[in-house]
Amino acid sequence: MDLTDIQPMLEWLRSHHEWLAISIMLIALVESLAIAGIILPGVVMLFGAATIAGSGVLDVWTTLIAAFIGAVLGDGISFILGRVFHRHIANWWPFTRHPQWLEDGEQFFHRHGGKSIAFGRFIGPVRPIIPLVAGMLDMPATRFYVVNIISAMAWAPVYILPGYLVGASMQVSPPVSEDVLIILAMLFGSSLFFAFMSGYIHDKIQSPDNLSIASDRLFISGRYLMVASGISLILITCLVVIGELKFANAAITQWLVFNHTGLMNQIMVAITLIGNHEVQLVWLGLAAIWLIINRQWKLALALCILITGVESVLWLMKWGLDMNRPDNPAELVRFSFPSGHTTLTTFLSLWFARYIALAIPEVKRPWIWSIGIIIAMLVGFSRLYLSVHWTTDVLGGVALGTLGFSIWLITCGRFSDTEPPQHPVILVTTLLIISTVMIALIFPAARTIYLG
Known part of the structure; x- marks a missing residue:
């Protein structure tokens, strides 16, 4: 019907x-x-x-x-x-x-x-x-x-x-630019591809019955991912410092501004709030509490230390490079590279995706990974769309967030964290409810700030 x-x-x-x-x-x-x-x-x-x-x-x-x-x-x-x-x-x-x-x-x-x-x-x-x-x-x-x-x-x-x-x-004409929809479709497509590959590789690593073998493989995979994301971050940083991508940054930002529409503006403000520090602190707090409930005290402490380290590196890079943002009055802080919203969302989205995926049948796990990667990419895209970051800022944030996640995998390998977690439904439900309420409370003020 x-x-x-x-x-x-x-x-x-x-x-x-x-x-x-x-x-x-x-x-x-x-x-x-x-x-x-x-x-x-x-x-x-x-x-x-x-x-x-x-x-x-x-x-x-x-x-x-x-x-x-x-x-x-x-x-x-x-x-x-x-x-x-x-x-x-x-x-x-x-x-x-x-x-x-x-x-x-x-x-x-x-x-x-x-x-x-x-x-x-x-x-x-x-x-x-x-x-x-x-x-x-x-x-x-x-x-x-x-x-x-x-x-x-x-x-x-x-x-x-x-x-x-x-x-x-239906009240906005046009509701969404076709060009922006194409870009979003490409983001979803690439996210699904990387998610399925990540899920497949991770599950192969976790599959051995011998937990010590699984831990060793997890440790090794974390090192490979750390090298790949670290090299990517260094390369992007070098390109930003020598200014090779200034023209590309400006062209992409100008094109997105040209394709702004009323409905998409509202949606992107809501999405960008997922990466706000207030919301991300809730994600981190719930993750730490969840680990403590599962009696993984050392991992809970390691998670807090790692997030502190990632945040410290993030701000050292911001202050040290002192790159200006696009001309947008929404952001009072001028430090642009890398994007903090994208960095933390990438790390925490991958973190939650990994643990939730471990608790469900293997055939469905790539879909959970895809949700995590899509959330990170959407938050990064919202920063570009709202003209508060350059493209290189977002790419640097993805690289730094992935680097942090790779260190987490190495940490899990050291602590032999290969057992499926308990009560993931409660964790996800609580995460959704609190995040939705917080975003709804912040949204009216954020809409005024970002959209004027």
Whole structure:
């Protein structure tokens, strides 16, 4: 079913804006509700309603909160139904015709336990069934509601923001420059390639059953990566110092300014905030706490020392080279090379990608690596797009961040850190929630600073 099949509902919502927030909440509730969520096209309905909200009818926070409340209520009602009726539910329609739905839900729940509540929100047919099964199998209510609320915070942006952005883009003409889209597509393509190669190589290193062999290989791979990134950083620095790339820097910056559009300006401000020191400190803090929870005290201390070292090298290079930024009033600090946003985001994105990838099946790991590399590249591109850094600044930041990550791999090899981590879902969910809230709080002021 597509948007044309629910066109009457969308037309009614366009004519009755006052009901839009309540309608989004009810659609999210039905989408999460057992049985009803299987039958009704909740995802399509949410996309259409979010598109209307993004056209200027509702602000993004009201839209997200409405969807969040509906998702929590939908899963909560399903859980209560499971607790009250237990095995009698198997006699309800449509389970009498499709008993495999409940069987698949139970298998999924037994395989993943309480985490299935979070996973289930994002996995097709089992999405509305898992809370019902959790109630049938007498999952502790307190644990269910904690996971229910936390996972709904991540679910709402994933299901609402795409439609909301489409609606917002319709208010801007043109919404996005075709040339910029081509550049972004190239970034995504190259990111996927490097991510799959990185994931493949890393998994081959981690594969031996003998942990000492795996540690030795990890140590050696870290040294090779350190040499490659170190040479790249030295080469880029030399080109910057002798001024060979000034013309290319200026040409790229001028071309990007020419291709600015209203929607892309807003998106790039939000992306560049991922690299802000406030947000990156949250990433570092969560990473250190996570290592401590996993009783890896030495690695937690090593991570803090390494980040301090990378930051120190970064500012020594900035002050020592004293390169001017593009003429943009957004940045009061003139030191340009290398980009601090890009450096820290590259290091921490690769760090999180490595640990999360270790906790999932090998076949899916390259996709996690790709997300980490794409985030780093998008933050770097946002610095170019907003004219607060030159191209060489971003390349230098990528090289320095990768150099720091290579040192981390060497450190892990020394400490024999080859075991899969524990509780990665909790780490990622907490990271997403806190980062999203911080970026949303910073965004209004940052938009004024960067865009005037």
